[in-house]
Amino acid sequence: MKVSFCGACREVTGSCILIETKKSKFLVDCGMFQDEETYFKNENFSFNPSEIDFVLLTHAHVDHCGRIPKLYREGFKGNVYLTEPTKRIAEAMLLDSARIFLKEKENSPLYFEDDVNKAVNNFVSLEYNKEKTVSPDVKIKLKDAGHVLGSCIFEIATEGKQVVFSGDLGNDSSPIVRNPEIINGANIVFIESTYGASFHDSREAGRKQLKDAINDTIKNNGILMIPVFALERSQEIIFELKRLLVKGETPFVPVFFDSPLAITITDIYRDFIHLFDEQAFELMKKGEDLFDFRGLKYVKKPNQYKKISAIKGAKIVLAGSGMCNGGRIGGYLKKHLNNSKNKLLLVAFQVEGTLGNSLANGAKTVTIDKKNIKVKADVSSIRSFSSHGDQGQIIKWISNIQKPKPSNIFIVHGEEESSLELGKKIKEKLGLNCVVPFYEKIYEI
Ligand SMILES: [Zn+2]
Incomplete structure (x- = not known):
């Protein structure tokens, strides 16, 4: 079969792999390029969407699903196979993207709300661990990837081969979703490498950093x-804040959750507690809401940052986007970055070229909405709350694949150095052949 890499090669965003077997042509993910420098790649597909039979969607992050409505807009008529939570979350995420396209004037919209609705009508949800024949020569099985609610690994049987796509692979220490499921055997594996060159700090270290940040803010x-x-x-983060504030590990401080999309997604999480990690499931089953506590305020109305900022006393604000480029966090950053009594805590991966990345790298001045702002607030990063496995976890997951052992590992979804370093380590430790593919290059497997 032929494999073409249409995104997330030697970069993190734009996940999209095209597979051509004798009787089928399909995509694994069809994500958006979110890096400013590669955003232009969103404009054109390197294949004809009307020739694609179906799409397998690993999870609802926009860098994996963000171009699916555009596929339909350009002639794709097939199904998208995914889990039920991914279906619900992807719908919310894609509608949000369509609205953002209309607001932003720099780029023309990739699609409109109507295209999202058309796409969602063709989403076919499947359960984990049940085999399904999706075309004359392709059978698939979904396994929990433990990355976000509903995320899956695809095991594919085609042309006598077992092919596995990890999607984004979760972090074993995540408290809400489960650990990534083990794969027994595979001939070919496609693996992500976001943290292919690094190791996370322990969750306890992250919790201590969060606690210290809250105490300093109160002081x-x-x-x-x-x-x-x-x-x-x-x-x-709501889960971690609740642990600290409700258990009295820090004094009381109000928390504002200023993100309507995140609030919608949190409601979806509440509908799928049977997919949670055992401990989180037990707590929710007993009636404890992991996503609510005294002092937490959900903010749905827009433009509340001035009102919230004017409330006297120390406070915590959670708002999107996670990389500071756009979203409601912008209002708070403009108002509070230039004051040394404030703090900015980065808890996510910051892609190169984003405002979050500049701040993480110690920028002294930043530009937000064409305004230059001096950075006097303390900026720090927590490197243990990732929803991706680190180098050690990825290698351990691959080492569990025994019968058959993979003859080839394709490494995607990572900055170039991370992908290359992961490849080097897999070769050294497991003796497996690794390929870090190039964008739009075709490989025969
Ligand atoms: Zn993801």
């Missing part, structure tokens, strides 16, 4: 700004 009577992605990171 300074400042504002603690935490940019969050609407999916998973928001729910996880």
Whole structure:
């Protein structure tokens, strides 16, 4: 079969792999390029969408699903196979993207709300671990990837081969979703490498950093700004804040959750507690809401940052986007970055070229909405709340694949150095052949 890499090669965003077997042509993910420098790649597909039979969607992050409505707009008529939570979350995420396209004037919209609705009508949800024949020569099985709610690994049987796509692979220490499921055997594996060159700090170290940041904010009577992605990171940070505040590990401080999309997604999480990690499931089953506590305020109305900023005393604000480029966090950053009593805590991966990345790298001045702002607030990063496995976890997951052992590992979804470093380590430790593919290059497997 032929494999073409149409995104997320030697970069993190734009996941999209085209597979051509004798009787089928399909995509695994069809994500958006979110890096400013590669955004132009969103404009044209390198294949004809009307020739694609179906799409397999690993999870609802926009860098994996963000161009699916555009596929339909350009002639694709097939199904998208995914889990039920991914279906619900992807619908919310894609509608949000369509609205953002209309607001932003720099680029022309990739699609409109109507295209999203058309796409969602063709979403076919499947359960984990049940085999399904999706075309004359392709059978698929979904396994929990433990990355975000509903995320899956695809096991594919075609042309006598077992082919596995990891999608984004979760972090074993995530408290809400489960650990990534083990794969027994595979001939070919496609693996992500976001953290292919690094190891996470321990969760306890992250919790201590969060606790210290809250205590400092209270002492300074400042504002603690935490940019969050609407999916998973928001729910996880709310979970961690609840642990600290409700258990009395820090004094009481009000928390404002200023993200309507994240609030919608949190409601979806509440509908799928049977897919949670055992401990989180037990707590929710007993009636404890992991995503609510005294002092937490859900903010749906727009433009509330001035009102919230004017409330006296220390406070915590969670708002999108997780990389600070756009979203409601912008209002808070403009108002509070130039004051040393405030704090900015980055809890997510910051793609090169984003405002979050500049801030993480110590920028002294930043431009937001064409305004130059001096950065006097303390900026720090927590490197343990990731929803991706680190180098050690990825290698351990691959080492569990025994019968058959993969003859080839294709490494995608990582900055170039991360992908190359992961390849080097897999070869050294497991003796497996690795390929870090190039964008739009075709490989025969
Ligand atoms: Zn993801």
